[in-house]
Amino acid sequence: MATLLTHTGRVLILLISWAIAAGAWSLDTQQLDKEHQQIELGDHLPAFGESLFKGAFKDQPFRGFNGGYRVTVGDQIALQLWGAYSFNAVLTVDAQGNIFIPEVGPVHVAGVENGDLNNFVLRHVKRVFKNNVQAYANLEASQPVKVFVTGYVKSPGLYPGFSSDSVLYYLDSAGGISRESGSFIDIKVLRQGKELQRINLYNFLVDGRMPALQLRNGDSIVVGARQGFISIEGAVQESGQIEFIGPTTQLGEMLMVAKPDPQANYARITQVIDDEQQASYIPLQEALLAPLHPGAHVELVSDSDISSISVRVNGEVDGPAAYVLPYGATLQDLLDKLRYRDNADPFAIQLYRKSVAKKQKVALERSLDALEMEALTRQPTTTSDKASLKDTAAMIQNFITKARKARPRGQVVLANNDNAGDMLLEDGDELVVPLRASTVSVVGEVIFPTSLVFNERNTLEDYIELAGGFSNNADTKELVVLHMDGTISRIKQSKFDNRLKGVLRPGDEIMVMPKIQASELQVTKDVTEILYRIAVGTAAVLSF
Template sequence: MNFNILEKSKFSLEQFTFQVKTSLFIILFSLIVLPGFSQTKNPKIDELTDEQIVQFYEKAQESGMTESQIEKAALSRGYTPSDIAKMKDRIAKVKANQKNTSDDKDNTNSTGRTLPNDLSKKKTDTPAKNKNDEQDDQDNEQNPDKSLNISKLKSNKDKKDSLLTEKPEMPKKVKVFGSNLFNNETLTFEPNLRIATPKSYQLGPDDELNVDIFGDVLDNYKLKVSPEGTVKVLNLSPIYVNGLTVDAASERIIGRLRQLYQGLNHPGSGASAQVTLGNVRSIKVTLTGEVKYPGTYTLSSLATVFNALYFSGGPSENGSFRNIKVIRDNKVVRVLDLYDFLLRADQKDNIRLQDQDIIRVSDYETRVEFEGEVKRPMIFEVQKGENLKDVLRFAGGFTDKAYTYTIGLKRNTSRELKLINITQDEVNTFIPQNGDKYAIGAIIERYENKVEIKGSVFRPGEYAIENGLSTVKELIRKAEGVKEDAFLNRAIITRRKENYDPEIIAFDLGKLLRGEVKDIPLIREDVITITAIGRLREIRTVTISGEVNREGTFDYIDGMTVGDLIIKSGGFTYGASVSKLQLSRRVKDDTTGLEPNQSVIIKTFDINENLQLTSEESKYVLKPFDLVYVRKSPRYEPQKNVEISGEVLFPGKYSIKDKSQRISDLIKMAGGLKEGAFLRGARFYRDTTIIGVELQKVLEKPDSKENLLLLDLDRLVIPRELQTVKLTGELLNPVSIPFNRIFTIKDYISAAGGYTEFAVRNRVYVKYANGTSGRTKHIFFIPIYPKVEQGSEIVIPSKAKNARKLTPSERIAIVAGIASLSLTITSIVNLINK
């Protein structure tokens, strides 16, 4: 054991020395020899990337220069010893990262098994290139610019061809059941390396065995089976294990190890050993026959038949899914039926392969196709002895809408096609033949024994013609009889004729139920309709409006009175009058006492306020479509409120006592005006609209027209004295200015900076504090501006800012036109004077 440690220490020292020398070699070579760093300016060590360091490392291994030669050359190029030291650190870091990465990769399955590195890859379908495409690829590699031109020409040619010839749509190809099993990328069938070693696994060359010795003695051996079938343990003769199972090989190896470790695995010895299978070998398996990619594949020794089929792409278009043979030593050792796996997930025949096994996929013998109402409409392979029932099981059985009474079959004969109808009784014994095409139709959306009853019966719906239910009377009895509102004079049967045209058969329902007429037999698809009396007349209603809590139209009920209708409408409102109720009734038959042109009957009456039942109420029995009007009490009105705010003693809301109260009365109710109230600025609002009222005149002359009558929700606002004048609109400096009695509008406009270029000067107007306005007037083109008062607003209107200005030529044309017009007028005046 000490000898082994010494050997390992020696090896580690040599390896360390080699690494140090290699690092120095890499550093110096990287600085001098590599292309890209032999320029006039030497690169800085800190600017080099890790990728460049790796490139230096690879190039340095190919150099033949000695370390001293590289170092002298580096110094002659101007590199300092500190530069060489930096480069050495960078190389050490990169090598350490690479070592850690490789260690991580190596340690991924360090305690388990790994697959051999020489395993075959899965074959995939790639579109074949024609000779022209191959020649184009060669030209593209030699001349990239030419490849662009060729690709453009080809694309243009393809577009032209697509316009000239339009390919017909190809029919959808029916899939063979199981054909996608080995094309599914998510289903790999890779052998599981983490399972316990199979008991039947036989060792062979390149298998690896792990021997762990534990207890009083600790040791470990990794034994690889040699091409001769032996494993070698230090100081022991070779142990032959080829063809043995792991358990048998374990007994043989432990028995031989007892020469080195006495009593190994014996009770009381204190030492135990365990032999397990480590990395596995690769085997070669040949696939032949109807497979997509026949050939010899290198697989893991744990691989099964499914693994091999997966790598080869599975059976080809003509390959059998049910006759796959595994041949070993020229003998068929197993026949695999993939349908066992596809239908039942049974892998009993998915045996483990051995080296030099041959898998042969035979040609299919019998295939049949199912279309229509089956769960898997596909092509299925049939073996000898299987009947149509078995194949239906392959297709998943019928859908819920399948027509199973007969199955249509198209069969190939030696000369032509043949149609066969297979009944339900023949399915269990019918033997399919190659090329059969079975069509499963859908059931017809019709019932063979359905009748329906609807209308005024207690249980309308669909019923089946059966024993005890074959006539109209029996059907009505099954529907639990007719309702009380059923119209018994006439009912109808809607029936289909032989040509499926509808016809109506009417009968007297009352006589039928009483047994006075013969019962009517039913046939399939009959529909019996029994109408309710209410559906044979206009919907009868009565209407009430006026002073009730819920106006509207209500269903008429026989015997309903006015009091009943008032109850349905929620009763009287508080202001309702119980006298002078009005009833409006349509004229139908009775025209006694009516005027010739009278179309309605009007009745006016009183009613008990508490809606108590009296003998008089019988006079007010309603008829369909009556209209009842409930009037409001003459003296009843809800309170009407007005509001006053601002400079009064008691602002707030007040009720209008009578219809004669005016604005002046409102001010009196509010206790009068406060000192400083600005009457000229008072505003009177009605329905959110300002009414220009001069409150000063109202108070001075209460009988003037300004003193308006008050209405509900009127509002009066009396502000404090306003001492400013506001200027807005097209002014250079819109501003508010203290009111000055001697100022004119021009003075105020000057104080606001004057007009802008968009101002309309002849349309200046003033908005007064009470909401009224004063506009500018003109006398002989002389503007007369309105008076300015306290709290008013001077508004300067604006021209349209997007109006187009006249061009110089347009101005000249206008001036010329005016001049011409002036000359014409002058000439006319002169002629008149003469």
């Protein structure tokens, strides 16, 4: 971001032609026709960062201190001495950087970090009072200061505050940076005419970084003239006019500020170079390194009309591992291209999708956040409850830590839907054609998790016994059966000894969930929901 931003350029547009072809891009160069109406692209967009200055900083002066704050002239220090000698007063750091302690004399504290102040003062006291005197020193108030704010701000002037207040406080007090003429990336702090610090507010807006400064009486904050800029809008998270330093910049650098939407795949760029207007429409990956001149206008586009998608295919099929299909292709379009092997099970095809996995992960995180809030905010009513809640909270935190590591597969359930073939495919989908299964897996809270040869005569109870039986932590009231096609069956205890013909099938996973031992009913319900969500989404049973 070191090269961000330049002076206001007026881009005139008369006619923009785009020649679009799949996998190719064209560049149209047109002479400006000064007789046509002038259109200023991007002029309607705000300057990136102008929303900073709406009173949120000037209305909240900062009088506090952190451990790294250095004592300066005018600060007030509360000092207490006790023991063989008593003293209690608020002392002001004088012009020489000293405080005067009776019987001890002047102690130079200017420049001492707040975190070291108490020990620093105590060492000086001990030089006089060898024994039986203790000291406690604490910063009471920072020095009131007046700082000049000038340059391209709305209301230049001298503004009061405290030495601990940030540069943003003083800029906001001056009405903020002028949108038309002020720079957000070229701000200088001067002390006695010499540059103390140069500030780029984009570092604060994007990364939250702001230099820690202690301002003094008479310091100046000078906002420089606006640098060159480009305007950017469309499929971005933050539209606006973005400054940069230098004769040109690159789109990739500007997008560190504007942040493109995930679906953005093309860039429409209009700019004037050597008095000649140029318009281009190119794939985003190629546009990232394209040079942009001051005044350029960029629109990111999610252009699905000319894009294609790629779908991976794994399992019992002959042919390529990935298929490139036109945008808008359906599942049936892909299935028509597949050549199944003899042992394939085309009726148990599995489809995994990144967008579904992402939604599953978001839903899981929300449930975990709610559980964490519930566990941490419960209040004990008795002393015994306090110990119990502490143990439960620790157990839940351990469970949440493990649960956050779960990675949903994003399986799209295709079974029991006659219209599944009409479903549109997405770029990055993965299709798995499984081997015709002959086993049943038993996982979770059993003695020996294993895979067993499927036998239609066996009941769920038989399979559990073949896996060594339930573990001590098993929930024996209900079992979850995860079928290969992504559907699930929840079987109650009363049916464990039934053969369940048609329900239990080859390739199924019998999941034995853990028993939830929590004193609170709501916690039990929440944890149970999360365990089932993880089991279905990841095909794994998480212990509790």
